[in-house]
Amino acid sequence: MADLKVKIGALEFKNPVLTASGTFGYGPEFEDFLNIDSLGGIIVKGTTLEARQGNAYPRMAETPAGMLNAVGLQNKGVDAFINDIYSKIKHYNTHIIVNVSGSKLEDYITVVEKLNDLDQIPAIELNISCPNVKQGGMAFGTSCASATEVTKAVRAAYHKTLIVKLSPNVTSIAEIAKAVEDVGADSVSLINTVLGMAIDAESRRPVLSTITGGLSGPCVKPIALRMVWQVSQAVKIPVIGLGGIMNVTDAVEFLLAGATAIQVGTANFIDPAISEKIVHQLDAYCDNHRIRAVKELIGGLIV
Amino acid sequence: MKKYINDLTVCSNRQLSDDYFILGLTSSDVLPEMLPGQFAEIKVDNNPNVFLRRPISIHDVDYTNNVLYVLVKIVGQGTQSLSTLKVNDTVNLVYPLGNTFNMDGVTNVILAGGGCGIAPMLYLARHLHQKKIKTTILLGGRTTIDILESEEFKKYGDVFVSTDDGSMGEKGFITNNSIMKQLSSFQRLYCCGPLPMMKVFAAIAKQQQVDCEVSLENTMACGIGACLCCVTETDKGNKCVCTEGPVFNINQLKWQI
Structure with a gap:
């Protein structure tokens, strides 16, 4: 048994395997398939101040080695999360992290102020990178100035661990990461989905109702690995890596690139038990490679 | 479950x-x-x-x-x-x-399946038969090879067939089959198949005040309510076809019928 513990800011995780927002519901959806307490943490569905209906159907297109989605942050709003969902999941013996999304700065602040009071939510993931909403979302995360502004304001309002989720749809993700680090982010997670589109050659129409959507799955993994490597060189805060992780080998690659923890996303749709499997396989990987603590892998890339 | x-x-x-x-x-x-x-x-x-x-x-x-x-x-x-x-x-x-069809409160029902839409209907017919609910089956397709499992269905009730080209059963759309003239004698219509076909059935059922359930086949990723890709508009907002469906009563759906 290797030591799998990692730290993000002041927060210790029993292992570095988390589930990505928007791919794991709130947890109960997966209870038939795995033991949620075995995970390092779960990041629940993007939560906004008001309820959102999301985008019109169709919202999904399969691609080679991946998928496009255009869900558009469908959720019941932060009050419904606190009143209806939180009580059903707060008994989990794992870190529950809420992904916070918004289209206005004030909305982000109101949401995080409400989340401050929840004892079993030790961290938030600030989503400034959703490509599927018309206002806000990714717009906050694609310039240093706006990323700084929203992170600074949320930092002032939120008292626990603050992770900022970054968009890959930028010229220099390392600059954005540096900018949010400078205003108090405890960690950055990357990458959110890559903006893409799909066209039906028969009907000559876009497949998605929104025309463009977010690409995820193994097809984005090389982009994600490159960005995690670049960002981890540029910042001192821990980096959480995600993008196309399907198995333990992928997870180890992200750790080597500099990630302190990883998130399993789209893979949950193919194998709902995969995140727990990756925890066990990571333990086995460490044993097989005579690694006593998984921390030894972080940034262990040999160049 | x-x-x-x-x-x-x-x-x-x-x-x-x-x-x-x-x-x-x-x-x-x-x-x-x-x-x-x-x-x-x-x-x-x-x-x-x-x-x-x-x-x-x-x-x-x-x-x-x-x-x-x-x-x-x-x-x-x-x-x-x-x-x-x-x-x-x-x-x-x-x-x-996913969910299941409502089999409560009825004694005489009709099942309609277009092409591959009969896929969930055989198991439904078996259950209705076990519950001693009188079952009539309507199958439709473009041509004979699209009429599937008609012999199996005959174990559970009378079978009516329509093909677009008239190569089997009545010639014409399934929604125009002569049994549809008696639709009001049934307490519920269950239907599965192409969306335009289901919408025609839904419109006829609504007009004749016959309860109607449809099984949707939206494209989906996870199947367990996590990805929120397969939604359909309902009277209670967007609902996942994979968990809240695939079976919906037409009164729940925001179909323009």
Whole structure:
């Protein structure tokens, strides 16, 4: 048994395997398939101040080695999360992290102020990178100035661990990461989905109702690995890596690139038990490679 | 209902025609209880171009012999790959998923299936028959090869057939079959098939005040309510077809009918 513990800011995780927002519901959806307490943490569905209906159907297109989605942050709003969902999941013996999304700065602040009071939510993931909403979302995360502004304001309002989720749809993700680090982010997670589109050659129409959507799955993994490597060189805060992780080998690659923890996303749709499997396989990987603590892998890339 | 992720073994692969096949899947474990209308998310292992699982209706379950049957139409690379499965191959399923048809409060019902839309209807007919509910079955398709399992359906009730080209049964659309003149004598219409067909059935049922349930087949990724990709608009907002459906009463749906 290797030591799998990692730290993000002041927060210790029993292992570095988390589930990505928007791919794991709130947890109960997966209870038939795995033991949620075995995970390092779960990041629940993007939560906004008001309820959102999301985008019109169709919202999904399969691609080679991946998928496009255009869900558009469908959720019941932060009050419904606190009143209806939180009580059903707060008994989990794992870190529950809420992904916070918004289209206005004030909305982000109101949401995080409400989340401050929840004892079993030790961290938030600030989503400034959703490509599927018309206002806000990714717009906050694609310039240093706006990323700084929203992170600074949320930092002032939120008292626990603050992770900022970054968009890959930028010229220099390392600059954005540096900018949010400078205003108090405890960690950055990357990458959110890559903006893409799909066209039906028969009907000559876009497949998605929104025309463009977010690409995820193994097809984005090389982009994600490159960005995690670049960002981890540029910042001192821990980096959480995600993008196309399907198995333990992928997870180890992200750790080597500099990630302190990883998130399993789209893979949950193919194998709902995969995140727990990756925890066990990571333990086995460490044993097989005579690694006593998984921390030894972080940034262990040999160049 | 508890959901499972299991490897099942192919025990039969019966080609009905170039377009349709029925897989029989078994296990050394006893198969879980499955309800009519539910589906399985089947993993496609033998094709690197296929990334997501394929949602496929449960066609029938033979609990005596511990066999689950799925009827599949070849529509793309995923279903094409599934069609090549051979006896003793292993296939991974997440199942049983989704809700079921409402079989309460009725004594006389009609089932309508267009083409591959009959897939969930055979298991429904079996259950209705067991509940001693009088069942009439209406099958439709473009031509004879699209009329599937009509002999099986005859075990459970009177079968009416329409084909677009008149090669089997009445000539014309399934929604114009002569049995539809008696629709008001039935207490509920269950229907599955292409969306335009279901909308016509729904409109007729609504007009004649006959209760109507439809089974939707929106494209989906996870099948368990996590990705929120397969939504349909309902009177209570966007709902996942995979968990809140696939069966909906037409009164729940925001269809312009």
